[in-house]
Amino acid sequence: MVGVNRVLGLAALIAAAAAPGLAVSPAYAEPDLVAVVLTGWAAAGVLVTALLHRWLSAASALVMGLPVAFAGVVALVAAFPGRAEGLWPGTVDAVAHSGARILTMALPTPVAADTLALPALAVWLAGAAGALALGGGAPLTAVLGPLLALVGAAVVNGPEVRPAYVPAAVFALAAVVVLALSADQRADPGGAATVVAADGGRRRALTRALSVGGVLALVASLTVYLGPLALYSSPFRPADLRAEVTPPEETTDGVSPLSYLAAWSAEPGERLMTVTGEEPTELRWVTLSDFDGITWQAGGRYVPVGESVPPPEFPLPARPVRTVDVEVEALPGHWLPSPGIARQVAGAHTAFDPASGGLRIATGTAEGAAYRVAGVVPQFEEETLTTAEEPDREEFAEYLELPADAPPQIAGIAAEVGTGTPYQRANRLAAHLRSNYGFDPESPGGHGYANLAEFLVEPGEQGGGGTSEQFASAFALLARASGLPSRVVVGFGPGTAVGDGGDDRIIRSGDAVAWGEVYLEGVGWAPFDVMPGDPKENGATPESETGAGADPGEAAGGTAAEEDGLFSPSNGPIDVGDAWARVGRTVAWAVAAAVAAALLAGAARVVRRRYRLAAREPERRLHGAWWELRDGLRMAGAAPRPSDTVTDVLARSDALLPAADGRPRTWALGTALNALAFMGPASGAPRVDAGTARAAADEVRTYTAALRAELPRSRRVLWWLDPRPLLWRRR
Amino acid sequence: MTTSVPHAGSGAPAAPLSMDEAADHAAHFTRLADEIASAVLGKSDVVRMALVALLSEGHILLEDVPGVGKTTLARAIAAVTDGEWRRIQFTPDLLPSDVTGVPVFNQATREFQFHPGPVFSNVVIADEINRASPKTQAALLEVMEERQVTVDGRRYPVPRPFLVVATQNPVEMDGTYRLPEAQLDRFLMRLSLGYPGADAELAIMRGDRLTAPEDLKVVADSERLAAIAAAAKRVFIDDAVYRYVLDLAHATRGHDEIHVGVSPRATVALVRALRMLVLASGRSYATPDDVKELAVPAWAHRLVLAPGSAISGRGAADVLRDVLDRVPVPAPVRHGDE
Known part of the structure; x- marks a missing residue:
């Protein structure tokens, strides 16, 4: 009987220690896998320590279990290599940095040793300490470790991850079982009524089993049903630990990507990268939203991401999704091209800026990077665009900022735009640029006020030619001058196919292009075609296909497509009224x-x-x-x-x-x-x-x-x- | 008066007792009890138990303070059964021969002649048995067990029925020789008269409803007594009831508060008394109620309590009642419900 109780107690303890693992698993890219791995760690922690405790003292058992745990981390590194190369550096990196990685990686956290080591070691320790406390007859202490770990898991999860009600229920049940079993042992009287117990004993056991089952069901249902209500009926919201952490910033090299366009335009034959995809796709490279009067700079707060890239902060439909393999040969800086806004990346450690939707290599430069990326290239409908409202100016102040000393032409042209919906105004601006200025691949680089003053000549006068660098910059600044939030994007055309029939396409410097984007309420960032006439030898422009009104027939996905329930909006994962109902x-x-x-x-x-x-x-x-x-x-x-x-x-x-x-x-x-x-x-x-x-x-x-x-x-x-x-x- | 009582198993298996026979014997038993109760007012339970002990060839240990009617009870029992009674006051200087009798040299026959002691009567009252020396106690207890006195190699059987009523004063224990457990086991029952109820005591003082033992009528002669005893042996005891007695015995043996539980001799004694008690109730079969009724008188004095519970002031009877409250009785419905 005692043996059965002991086994039951250890099993319940394993469940209790696994609960924190179950709680953090939804934050990972593969929740099921993580749940299984962490449950295994909890079981190993409990069983190894309990086994060692048979021969060793409690403290020794705990310490002697640590090498086993360390070996487990090594195994994790072997199975899911993290950022650091090699088994030993990887292990050290995983042990030392997994806490920071979890918090600085964008959700969902990728499954890797350097993001798993901390929770794994935590459940191990919780289980090990619990096993020792249970062996020492202190059941309340035994469930304390798992409880602390569970609280830690909830804190680390923050408001973005699905609340851990079910793991909490699992923990509560396991704790009840652990406590009940030990109370049972203590209450066992010293063998009276030997003759009497023959039949009565079994009946009491059945009654006890029934009542324990009832208590367990009650605890579970209370946790699962009333837990969320108790939490979300109150104004309390869990703090977002991730918001408190500043991810490691990688400094830019100071050169605006827009500035490369002039040089690339002059030398259009330089190989930049090879792209393999089912169909020719334009690529988005860098989004530039800060203009200081001289250059457009790419700002942004890049967060390391795993395979899954979190949704950007602006509306983005769920499809169409284009997937390409990219091999970068000679791109400056650390930005990585992707088809539209990246949603999934494999093959490179990357970072993502949810504000701009930009993708970047996490460390080092983009040169030599080879990766597969799937991104969303939004399609727009004319009707939606036309009726879209102007966004809140406060919210988009950053995108309306216009440094002083703008050339007078900007204000002049902006004033001519007149009234209308944002889309109509932006369209008129684009039309103005398209029809009044010419493309000149030979034009000198530069997109600051000084350059634009030369570019925006009065209609009919000499000069006024430029590359997409000047067109995009001019469009964005004109839009800002007329009160439309705007930014500049640098990207590439689909490139040239290699051989015949192959999916490989080579992107050369001549394929590089810049365009402007205007934010329309309810639609998102809409690109506008500002290049005049037919594109010349530098190839196609992305705007011709994805630009405003160019392709209105394609079904537009709804904005901000619902996620699959993994992440909920932070204003409350449940509808309180519905829950009460x-x-x-x-x-x-x-x-x-x-x-x-x-x-x-x-x-x-x-x-x-x-x-x-x-x-x-x-x-x-x-x-x-x-x-x-x-x-x-x-x-x-x-x-x-x-x-x-x-x-x-x-x-x-x-x-x-x-x-x-x-x-x-x-x-x-x-x-x-x-x-x-x-x-x-x-x-x-x-x-x-x-x-x-x-x-x-x-x-x-x-x-x-x-x-x-x-x-x-x-x-x-x-x-x-x-x-x-x-x-x-x-x- | 010497009457032999037939022993069980000394012939063909006895036919089961019929209810009519049982009622007939019970009527005689009740008349005996009623007659005695007219001399011992307000104590019909104890009188019944004492009669049960007498008829099942057991002896009684009366534990009581002086003056509550122990001697009267014994004399009344002797009177209604047409028996002789003797009383021996036990003192430290009492010799075994004072109890059993002595051989005296007869000048006329030039032989030793046995002069029977006071034990040679039907009802012997051994007053304050714990005041005599162990040797004298042992002499009496031997007679109780053997029902004979052995002197100089000759055996002198005591008359039948033979009932020893030994008394002990539970309050005053100075200068006494406590009866060893093995000897306590020889008593079939330990009873206690206790103080009479208010009505009974008033009647005793007035003396109007009270009959003196010497005035009691003889209700049953020795033949009748032998017949009752023989009938008791034919009382049916269900296996479940035997089993219940065994469960109780086991419970006393494994009990925390009991150092030494009841012996097999005690279970046998209980069943012997059980048969007579059942017959006295006019039934031909025993029920668990009868066992419960007999357990304390027949067993309490045989238990040796563990030191802790003896100190806590709980008596053996209290502990035994706990056991009775804990051991499940055989269910009256054997084969489940419906």
Whole structure:
């Protein structure tokens, strides 16, 4: 028995220690895998320590378990290599940096040794400490470690990850089992009643199992049902630890990517990268939103990401998704091209800026990077664009910033745009640039105010030619001047196919292009085609296909497509009103079920009473009367004890409800029942005659009715509806 | 008066007792009890138990303070059964021969002649048995067990029925020789008269409803007694009841508060008394109620309590009642419900 309890206790402890692992697993890119791995760690922590504790002291067992845990980390590194190369550097990196990695990586956290080591070691330690405490007879201490780990998991998860109600319920159940088992051991009395326990023991075990099961179900349902309500009915929200952490910033090399365009335009044949994809796709490279009067700079707050890239901060449909393999040959800086806004990256450690949607190599430069990237290239509908509203100026102040000393042409052109929806105004600006200025691949680089002053000549005058560098910059600044949030994007055309029929395409410097984007409320960042006429030898422009109005037929996805439930908006993962309604429905169902069960039980009891007291066979009728009397006494709170003889039970009945004359009743039942049971085979006469049986049944019927009438009203009502007598075991 | 009582197993298996026979014997038993009760007012329970002990060939240890009617009870029992009674006051200087009798040299026959002691009577009252020396106690206890006195190699059987009523004063224990457990085991029952109820004591003082033991009528002669005893042996005891007695015995043996539980001799004794008690109730079969009724008188004095519980002031009877409250009785309905 003790052995079984010990095994059960360890199993419950494993469940308790695994709960924190289950709680953090939704934050990972592969929750199931992480849940399994961390549960394994919890089990290993508990079992290894418990095993070591058989031969070693508690402290030694804990310490001697650590090498095993360390070996586990090595195995993790081998299975899921992290950022650091090699087994040993990887292990050291994982142990040293996994906490920081978890917090600085964008959700969902990639599954790698350097993000798993911390939770794994935490559940190991929680399990190990718990096993030692349980061995030492301190069950409350045993569940403390897992509880702390669970709290830690909740803190690390923050508001973005699905709340850990189910792991919390798992923990609560496991803790109840651990505590109950040890309480059971302590309460076990010192072996009295050896003869007695033969049958009673099993029944007590069943009763205990039932009541423990009931408590567990109650705890679980309370945690799962009322936990969320308790949390989200209050103004309390978990703090976002990630928001408090500043991810490691990689400095830019100071050169604006826009500045490369002039040089690339002059030398269009330079190989920049090879792109493999099913169809030719334009690539987005860098998004530039800070203009200081001289250059556009790429700012942004890049967060390391795993394979899954978190959604950007602006609306973005879920599709269409384009996937390409990119091999960078000679790109400056650390930005990585992607088809539209990247959603998944494999093959390189990358970082993502949710504000601009830009993708970057996490460390080092982009040169030599080879990766597969899937991105969303939004398609727009003319109608949606036309009716889109102007966004909140406060929110987009950053994108409306116009440094002082702008050339007067900017204000002049912006003033000519007139009124209309943002889209109409931006379209007029684009049309103005397209129709009044020419493309000149030979034009010198530069996109500052000074350059734009030369570029934006009066219509009809000489000069005024430029590359997409000047066009994009001019468009963005004009848009800002007319009150539209805007930014500049540098990207590449689809490039040239290698050979025939292959999917490989080479992107050369001549494919580079810049364009402007304007933010439209409810739509997102819409690109605008500002290049005049047909593109010349530098190839296609992305705007021709994805630009405003160019392709209105394609179905536009809704903005901000719903995620698959993994991450919820931070204003509350559940609808409190809906949750209360659910609780109400559950309660209503429970009440209805209870009423139905009570009615059913009542019917069953009435039928059984008839069957018992009106049985034709005298012997059965006598027995029926006996059981009815016992049930009645038990219902009235005076259950006969196992040590009560028939006479004792009858005396008890008399004491509970004295007869009208105050004297003990003359129970026909007592004598008849004793004779039936103990008279033996002798005496010839029928053991019980029909008259006696009827008398016994009648006296029991009268007695139980009188007993019921004595009870308070509430218990009188429940007398017939109580299902318990149906379950009371006969002996 | 010497009457031999037939022993069980000394013939063909006895036919089961019929209810009519049982009622007949019970009527005689009740008349005996009623007659004695007219001399010992308000103590019908103890009188019944004492009669049960007498008829099942057991002896009684009366533990009581002086003056509550121990001697009266013994004399009344002797009177209604047409027996002789003797009383021996046990003192430290009492010799075994003062109890059993002595051989005296007869000048006329020139032989030793045995002069029977006071034990040679039907009812012997051994007053304050714990005041005599162990040697004298042992002499009496030997007679109780053997029902004969052996002097100089000759055996002198005591008359039948033979009932020893030994008394002990539980309060005053100075200068006494406590009866060893092995000797306590020889008593079938330990009873206590206790003080009479208020009504009974008033009646005793007035003396109106009270009959003196010497005025009691003889209700049953020795033949009748032998018949009752023989009938008791034919009382049916169900296996479940035997089993219940065994469960109780086991429970005393494994009990925390009991150092030494009851012996097999005690279970046998209980069953012997059980048969007579059942018959006295006019029934032909035993029920668990009868066992419960007999357990304390027949067993309490045989238990040796563990030191802790003896100090806590709980008596053996209290502990035994706990055991009775814990051990499940055989269910009157054997084969489940419905």
